[in-house]
Amino acid sequence: MPSVDPAWLPPGAFRALGTRRTLIRGSGPLVETVHEEVAEACARFGGRVVRGSGPADTGDDLVLELTGSDGSEAFTYEREGGRTTVTASGQAGLLHGLFHVVRLGEDAFRGEPVRETHRPAVALRMVDHWDNVAVHPVMGQVERGYAGGSLFWADGRARGEMERVRAYGRLLAACGINAVAVNNVNVHETEARLLTDRIGEVAEIAGALRPYGIRTHLSVTFAAPVLLGKLATADPLDASVRAWWAEASARVYEVIEDFGGFVVKADSEGQPGPFAYGRSHADGANMLAGALAPHGGTVHWRAFVYDHRQDWRDRTTDRARAAYDHFTPLDGEFAANAVLQVKHGPLDFQVREPVSPLIGAMPGTRLAVEVQATQEYTGQQRHVCWLGPMWSEVLRFRQEGEEGAPVGELGRGGLVAVSNAGDDPFWTGHPLAQANLYTFGRLAWQPDADPDSVLDEWIRLTFGPAQTSDPVRLRDGLHAVLDGSWRTYEKYTAPLGVGFMVQPGHHYGPSVDGYEYSPWGTYHFADRDGIGVDRSAATGTGFAAQYLKPWAQVYESPDTCPDELLLFFHHVSYDHVLHSGKTVIQHIYDTHFEGVTEVEQAREVWASLADLVDPARHARVAERYEEQLRSAREWRDQVNSYFFRKSGVPDAHGRRIH
Numbered sequence: 001m002p003s004v005d006p007a008w009l010p011p012g013a014f015r016a017l018g019t020r021r022t023l024i025r026g027s028g029p030l031v032e033t034v035h036e037e038v039a040e041a042c043a044r045f046g047g048r049v050v051r052g053s054g055p056a057d058t059g060d061d062l063v064l065e066l067t068g069s070d071g072s073e074a075f076t077y078e079r080e081g082g083r084t085t086v087t088a089s090g091q092a093g094l095l096h097g098l099f100h101v102v103r104l105g106e107d108a109f110r111g112e113p114v115r116e117t118h119r120p121a122v123a124l125r126m127v128d129h130w131d132n133v134a135v136h137p138v139m140g141q142v143e144r145g146y147a148g149g150s151l152f153w154a155d156g157r158a159r160g161e162m163e164r165v166r167a168y169g170r171l172l173a174a175c176g177i178n179a180v181a182v183n184n185v186n187v188h189e190t191e192a193r194l195l196t197d198r199i200g201e202v203a204e205i206a207g208a209l210r211p212y213g214i215r216t217h218l219s220v221t222f223a224a225p226v227l228l229g230k231l232a233t234a235d236p237l238d239a240s241v242r243a244w245w246a247e248a249s250a251r252v253y254e255v256i257e258d259f260g261g262f263v264v265k266a267d268s269e270g271q272p273g274p275f276a277y278g279r280s281h282a283d284g285a286n287m288l289a290g291a292l293a294p295h296g297g298t299v300h301w302r303a304f305v306y307d308h309r310q311d312w313r314d315r316t317t318d319r320a321r322a323a324y325d326h327f328t329p330l331d332g333e334f335a336a337n338a339v340l341q342v343k344h345g346p347l348d349f350q351v352r353e354p355v356s357p358l359i360g361a362m363p364g365t366r367l368a369v370e371v372q373a374t375q376e377y378t379g380q381q382r383h384v385c386w387l388g389p390m391w392s393e394v395l396r397f398r399q400e401g402e403e404g405a406p407v408g409e410l411g412r413g414g415l416v417a418v419s420n421a422g423d424d425p426f427w428t429g430h431p432l433a434q435a436n437l438y439t440f441g442r443l444a445w446q447p448d449a450d451p452d453s454v455l456d457e458w459i460r461l462t463f464g465p466a467q468t469s470d471p472v473r474l475r476d477g478l479h480a481v482l483d484g485s486w487r488t489y490e491k492y493t494a495p496l497g498v499g500f501m502v503q504p505g506h507h508y509g510p511s512v513d514g515y516e517y518s519p520w521g522t523y524h525f526a527d528r529d530g531i532g533v534d535r536s537a538a539t540g541t542g543f544a545a546q547y548l549k550p551w552a553q554v555y556e557s558p559d560t561c562p563d564e565l566l567l568f569f570h571h572v573s574y575d576h577v578l579h580s581g582k583t584v585i586q587h588i589y590d591t592h593f594e595g596v597t598e599v600e601q602a603r604e605v606w607a608s609l610a611d612l613v614d615p616a617r618h619a620r621v622a623e624r625y626e627e628q629l630r631s632a633r634e635w636r637d638q639v640n641s642y643f644f645r646k647s648g649v650p651d652a653h654g655r656r657i658h
Contacts, residue, residue, distance in 0.1 A: 004164065005426045005617070007171055007434050008461040009102075011044055016105045018045030021059050023052060026066025030091035033211045034064060034098050056083065061109060062101065066094050073178070073213075074119035075100070084109055092178070092213040099174045103457055105464070124298075124339075124368065124414030125444035126179035126217065127172065127421075127437075128263060133157075133183065134190040138505075143184050144374050146381035147422030147429035152182050156190060158201040159423075165208040168421065173212035175441030179414075180214055185265040185302060187221035195220050195248055196228050203255045215260035217300070222264060222284060223272040224248070235277040236287035245291040253295040261297035262288055263341070268305050281305070281326065282333035289335035300368060300416070301334075303327055303342045303358060310521040318533075318541035319521030320346040324358045332364030339413035341368045344394045346543070347522070349377050349418075350499040351390075351490045354555070354565055357546040359410050360399035366413035369394070373420040373436045377500075378489055380508050381420065381429040383628040384602065384621075385489045386482040388439040388451035395447040401550045408447025415444040430624050431617045434462065435482060455482060463613070474612045481602040488602070490564075492595030492635045495588045497568035498524045498532060501639070509631060510638040524567070526646055530574055531584070532567035544569055563587075574647040588643050589651045592636040599625075599632045 018041030024034060038049045056063050061083060068089030075088040075097035086097035100118065101108045130143040131150035141149045151168055152159060172180070182205055183191050194202050195218065206216035225231040225244045235241055252259050266273030266284055274284035285301040292299055306322035327340060334340060340362065345353030349372040359367060371391055378385040395408035395415075408415075417440040420428045428434050435458050442454045459478050465471045493510070494501040500522040503511045515522040524531055534540030536556050544555040554560045558570040563578045574585040582590065603625040610618050641658040644650070651657055 003425065004167070005431065005434075007427055008438050008458055009171060009174055010462065010464075010467060011041075012464060012467050013102055013105070013461045014041035015045055016108060017041045017062070017101060018043075018047045020061035020109065021048045021050070021057075022062040022064065023050050023056050023060045024064045025051075025053055026064075026091075026094065028066065028069075028091045029211060030095050030213055031066055034094055037098060038064070062086075064094060064098060066091060072119075073123075074117060076115065076117045077101075078113075078115045079109070079111065080113040080115075095173060095213055096176065102174070103461065105460070120176065120445045121408060121447050122412060122414050122444065124179055124260075124416075125177050125441065126181065126260075126300075126368075126414060126416045127177055127373070127419040127440075128181040128185065128217075128219075128370075128416055129419045129421075130184045130186070130374070131182065132188065132191060133194065134188065136188065139184075139186075142422055143186060144376045144418070144507075145422050146374060147420060147427060147433075148424035149422055151421065151423055152205055158204065160204070162204065162208040164423070165205055166211065168427075169209040169212040169214045171427070171437075172214055172441065175438045176445035177441045178213055178215065179217055179260050180209060180419075181217040181219055181263045181300075183219045185219045185263055186269070186271060187219050187265075189227065191219070192221045192224055192227050194218060195224060195252070199252055199255055206256045206259070210258065215258055216256060217260040217263055218252075219263040219265070220288075221272065222266045222274070233277070234272065236274050236279050236283045237277075242287055242290065245288060249291040249295065249297065253297075259295070259297060261292050261299055261337075263300045263302070264288065265302045265304065268302065269308050273305075280330060280333070282330045282338075285338040285340075286333075286335045289338040293335070293337050298337045298339055300339050300341045300414075302370070303340050304348075306521065308521070309519045312517050312519065312523060315525075315534075316541065317521070318535060318543050320535065320543045321541060321546065323356065324361060324546045327358060327365075328361050330365075331362040334365050336366070339366045339368045341370050341413075341416060343370050344391075344407075347499060350497075351378055351385075351486070351493055352497045352564055352568075353499065354497075354547075354551075354568060355394055355397045355399070355407060357399070357543075357548075357551075359407055360404070360548065361546070367411055368414035368416050369407060369411035370416045370418070371440065373417040373440050375420065375433065375436075376507055377502065378486070379628065379631075381433045382508075382624050383489060383631065384430070384432050384481060384485045384625070385436075386432070386439070386455065386485045387436050388443070388455060388486075390486050391440065391443055392449075392451040395443060399551065400548050404548075406447065408443075411447075415440075415447070417444075426617070426620060431621055432478075432482065434458070452479075452483070455479070467614075468612045470612055474609060477605050477609045477612075480605045484598070485602070488595050488598040490595075491591040491598070492632045493639075494524075495567065495591060495639070496532075496563060496584070497565040499568065500524070510635045512639060512642045525571055526643070528646055528648070530572050530576070531643075531646075532571040533569070534571045535569045540570075574643070574649055583649075585643060585647050585649045586652055589640055589653075589655070589657070592640050593655060596629070596632045596636050599629050603629055 072090035075093040088094040134156040288299040535543035537545040
């Protein structure tokens with residue numbers, strides 16, 4: 001395997017563990033993985049690992065003990081009398097407990113006595129890969145991928161680089177992720193065959209991920225019975241179709257006993273689905289759920305369903321409404337092993353959106369919340385944009401106000417991220433984008449975790465004392481460039497929640513009217529008087545009324561709507577005064593100038609860290625900062641010029657606008 005960046009698991013991160021004597025009790029495949037990890041650390045740093053079932057020796061610094069045989073991922077961490085003990089009733093729990101010790105470093109072995117039980121908030125924490133088996137003529141090897149090629153596929157074949165896949169599984173397990181979907185939700189003809197005659201290739205990937213407790217999932221096409229089985233129909237209520245899926249699923253489990261299940265995109269952006277047969281999404285999902293149920297599998301049915309052939313002249317049709325309108329009438333109709341996978345916002349992973357009202361509106365349905373680690377609309381891993389604060393805001397949001405449950409609890413069907421990893425030597429293209437993948441895993445495990453503390457973990461592991469001569473200066477510098485990077489990106493791109501304004505197709509760089517007259521339903525409606533989409537119940541599309549109280553009331557009026565979402569919910573004049581005291585037009589000017597200044601400052605901070613960072617990593621980030629600054633200036637100048645020409649209102653500070 002070519003040399004790749006160790007990301008958040010460099011050898012130095014295991015120093016505290018590797019210098020001590022460790023006793024491991026228990027047996028099983030994941031216990032063997034634990035033993036291998038500890039043994040490698042001890043071989044490197046001079047410690048010792050022993051196996052046994054008897055009492056701990058007085059010289060044992062760490063005891064890792066499997067106490068049962070269930071599938072629990074929980075573990076108990078205890079430090080007392082100079083010894084640290086991790087116990088778990090399930091093998092996966094012991095593995096997670098080991099990585100907890102690694103994250104703590106020396107702190108795992110010192111300090112006051114402590115006893116803590118850790119368990120994940122949700123059972124499924126998955127990354128979906130939008131990887132194509134065959135190179136797509138438009139989307140390439142990886143749809144919306146910005147980190148090189150696929151880890152799994154290349155030019156129509158399986159890559160077969162299982163050592164790299166295993167290393168990926170190790171990184172995922174270390175931050176709490178336990179599931180991977182290995183192919184694109186837009187399933188084309190080549191990818192469809194992974195379900196049948198190419199399932200052996202999926203099994204090989206599953207075998208490489210399994211030692212780290214990662215279950216493999218597969219995206220399938222709803223039309224598989226027609227495409228692969230040569231049936232005349234894919235009607236989910238047809239007996240022959242149901243039998244075909246049952247047989248196909250059984251064959252999958254013959255070769256992948258711990259297979260997780262299917263991911264389905266149906267009746268969305270041209271993908272086939274049950275609408276063609278006059279059936280509902282519950283009918284389609286339940287058919288697949290029935291095929292998977294005997295084997296313990298789950299179907300993840302994506303709720304990303306809308307009219308992508310909308311007439312831009314029609315202001316009554318609102319893409320933001322679509323998922324709620326399609327799915328809330330079906331609440332309670334989905335099978336127990338069917339999970340409705342809902343994007344965290346009502347549109348499409350924009351830099352700023354409200355939380356989808358669908359999350360919390362279907363109490364009788366298992367929902368999974370989907371975010372996007374790959375930076376399709378947040379700089380495509382050419383820009384620094386740490387998404388931890390955004391995701392934390394989403395997961396802490398309470399649909400019913402202060403008395404309601406946060407989104408992190410409502411997504412009881414799991415938390416899912418579209419992966420940002422590929423075959424790039426740094427895994428994520430931009431080395432600092434590794435922080436997004438790590439942060440997702442940690443927030444999926446504990447949705448109410450402080451994202452700044454999670455970032456500290458990532459910095460400590462990736463750039464800790466063993467990796468740099470001045471960890472404090474490096475830590476402060478990394479926080480300086482990452483902490484506010486999401487809001488910086490927001491400042492120099494689409495303002496006040498209005499979204500998009502990107503180049504059509506590839507979605508990189510500014511084009512204010514790029515989608516304004518398209519059929520995709522992504523409009524800002526700017527004219528000479530104002531900007532924004534009226535989604536109020538009183539005069540607009542009624543989207544605001546899809547929310548529960550108090551948010552329906554808050555979003556209904558521009559007087560109470562939060563500034564950052566004003567243009568998502570309302571069309572207002574350029575001289576409308578925000579809660580900040582600024583007019584909309586002046587806010588647009590100011591934030592776009594501020595955003596560029598902040599990128600310039602971050603670039604300088606990164607340059608000052610050159611003596612503390614591996615040269616190759618530093619050079620890659622410095623190169624990306626040059627592109628980010630160029631792009632940010634282009635965003636600033638195009639957006640400010642556009643709105644100056646529309647409104648005729650000059651900048652109050654007399655800065656140059658073209």
